[in-house]
Amino acid sequence: MDIDSDEENVVEEDFYSFLNVPKEATKEEINNAYRRLSRMYHPDxxxxxxLKAKAEIMFNKTKRAYEDPHKRAIYDSLGTKGLETEGWEIVQRTKTPAEIRAEYEQLAEERAERKKKQATNPTGNITIAVNATDLFNPYDDELYDDEFENDFISNMPNIEVxxxxxxQSVDFPLTQKDTCTLSGQLxxxxxxxxxxxxxxxxxIFSHKSWTEVELTAGSGPAISFKGFRTLTKRFFWNGGTILQFTPEGIRPGIMSTLAMQIDKHSVGYVSYHGGIRSLFSTQIIRDTENNRYNFSIQVGLPHSFVLVQYxxxxxxxxxxxxxxVKAGTFGGVVEYGAEKKISKHSNLSFAVxxxxxxxxxxxxxLTRAxxxxxxxxHLCExxxxxxxxxxTxxxxxxxxxxxxxxxxxxxxxEKSKKVEKQKQDNYNKLLEKRREAMAAQELMMATYNRIREEENNKKGLVIIKAIYGRIVAGPSNQGDIEMSNEVIDVTVPIQCLVKDSKLVIHDRTKSELPGFFDPALGEEKMLHIIYNYHDQPHEVTVADNEPLRLPKTSHRTNVT
Structure with a gap:
């Protein structure tokens, strides 16, 4: 969890979670969720x-979550901040949700352009090559005098850069479609x-094509023209030409690559580079969720080779x-290594x-941003x-x-400091959420008793115990769990979600469900439920944003 500003520290309400409906819910699904909560929370x-005073608070929140499609369009685009942001007075209530989304996209594009003009997107690469071959191949100089042979300093391995x-390069965005880049090499x-x-x-003409002109100065001036074009749904091309000005005259060069999307995970490339050094290469890359394969063949100058990588x-x-494994006219190479993500923006890798x-x-x-x-x-020749x-x-x-x-x-x-800061920034709001959750559970008692009795009578879905928060360990054989103090009892609100012996919770944070609040802000939370179905004991533990459906045969325990 990264907390970069006070604005990001503010805990926002999740109306979809409160109604327990998916974000793509239909109007009818939202209406049904609203009616279900209204039956519990209506002051009448x-x-x-x-209880009536508490019911008014919860009913007002229910109405706030159940807004007309106009406000829903704003909420889907901006969240609760969009509903509270000044400047949306330009959005007429007579506009359709599609028109509101279009207007938001226009405003977002204007903000993105302003932000783009401020961004330079600096990138850099530093490479320092070290020659440490003297560690394993010491240079034996027979010309050394005897007095130096026993000298500790002179016998130390010679390691040099x-x-x-x-x-280094920086971008200078001119418009949304035009960017200048200045880079240098040393x-x-x-x-x-x-x-x-x-x-x-x-x-950039569109998402299908762009062109680029580049001027180079240093080892002889040069100018190059490059381009990219999507030809069909499966084929795309990029290439260009370069003109290098030398004392001997103009040296032209050309490069062209044709790519084909073979299937969902595989792409094939055919490339040609012509000029001082000419080469032809073909490459097939297959990239899946867990594996990546690369097979390449290159013929030309300075080397021809075959490469297989996994x-x-x-x-x-x-x-x-x-x-x-790489083999060709230069010789042969075997390379192996690992790459590890060590932070949100940093990767560390090594290879032998x-x-x-x-x-x-x-x-x-080391890659940092x-x-x-x-x-x-270089360790050994x-x-x-x-x-x-x-x-290794x-x-x-x-x-x-x-x-x-x-x-x-x-x-x-660092994480402890960020979590503590987030708790401090949201202290009053968390207290309000806790009072609201306790009030909601109190208002649910009549519904809870009714549903529980109905489910008991037909041997349906009966919630024995439900706990939400920072659970330290999973369930034991006795149905107990080891947990921290940062948990709350949510047996009542979970039972109230049961309908026709079924319970469905969607893939959103559970802390916004009626009768819930966040007891462990900034920590990973879980929901642990012990329930009976057809008089058989069941038990399940799910993560905060993990969807849940009850009952399931896989939840059945051996407890009799």
Whole structure:
């Protein structure tokens, strides 16, 4: 959970959750939900003055959730802030929901354009190559004098930075369809280097096509023209030409790529680059939820090769495992590694490269937002077991030590501070929500007793116990659960949701259901229910936004 502003700290009401209907609910479904709540909360249903006052509060909230289609269109687009925002007086009540949405989209586009003009979208890449081959292939200089042979300093391995490269770019949005980009590159290797600067202008005609003109200065001026076009539903093309001005004359170049959507998860590419270096390549990429395959063949200059790559995506652990084999005129390479998401905006990856004649390399890369930091380390000029072992094990050990000893404590402390701030910002509102939930449960008692008696008589769906909040552990064999103090009893409101021995809760936060409130703001919450159906005990635990349907055979327990 990231809390970036006071506005994001404010807890908003979820009217769909309050009515317990999906966002795409029909008008009839909303009407039925409104009538069901009105029967419980209408002030005329209660005689006691205290209950009548509470009923008026809940009935007003019910009416607020049940708005006409005009306000629903605004709510769907903006949430509760849209209903409270000044400036919507221009929205006439005679307008249809479609017209309101169109007007909102126009306002949103204007805001997006203003925001785009303020954004520069800086991106950067820093690559520092390290030569550490002296660790495993020490240079033996027989010319050293004896007095230096026992010198500790002179016998230390020589580790040096062999090359560095820096690139940076910024965008200058002109309109919604026109963007200028200024970028620069600087590189140095073995004491010599160079650089360049690029200025490009891109115009987007539609989501199907764009064109770009780029000017380059540095290692000789150049101008290039690029374009993209969607040809059919399955085919698209991008390509262009470049003219490089040199003392020998103008050197033209051309590049073209034709892509085909083979199926839902697979894309094929055929590319040609012509000019000083000509090459032809074909590539097939299959990308699914858990796997990614890449098969490539390239013929031309500077090298011809075949590449096979596989990536295993472990989404629950936010981890990717990669392996690749590449062979061609340059030799052969085997590469394996992993990429881990370490925060919302940061990824850390490492890879071990073993090849002939490259030797053994360790590649470390940190991506933070739009900035990339790469550290390729050349460990050995030959394939040897020792550098392979250390290149594989050391990054894992360092990652675990840093993660457990530094990163996790810092993230935990940061999260605690954000949660505490959110609680403080919403303190009064949370108290109001709690009073509202208690009042709602009190008003539900007549309905609760009636539904429970009806379900008991026909051996239907009877809620024995329902708890909502920060549950520490899952259910035990005895039907008990280990839980924190941040939980509330929601047996009454859950039973009131039962209709014809069935209960359906949609995939929205349960904290906005009538009789509920959020007892653990900022924490992961769960709903735990113990119920009987046909006199058989059942038990289930679901996450806050997870949909729920009762009864189910899979919920049946062994308790007799």
């Amino acid at each position: 249903k209660h005689i006691d003055p205290a 062999s090359s560095m490269q820096f690139t 590189q140095t290797q073995n004491g010599t280097g160079g650089g360049g600067v690029n200025l490009s202008w891109r115009h 990536t295993r995506k472990m989404m629950n652990q936010e981890l990717k495992l990669k392996i690749a 490269v073993c090849g002939v004649p490259a030797g053994v390399k360790l590649k470390i890369r 739009s900035q990339t930091y790469s550290f390729p380390i 030959e394939i040897m077991p020792a550098p392979i072992f250390y290149a 094990v050391v990054p894992l050990v360092v990652y675990i030590v840093v993660k457990k000893g530094l990163v996790e404590p810092l993230l935990k402390e």
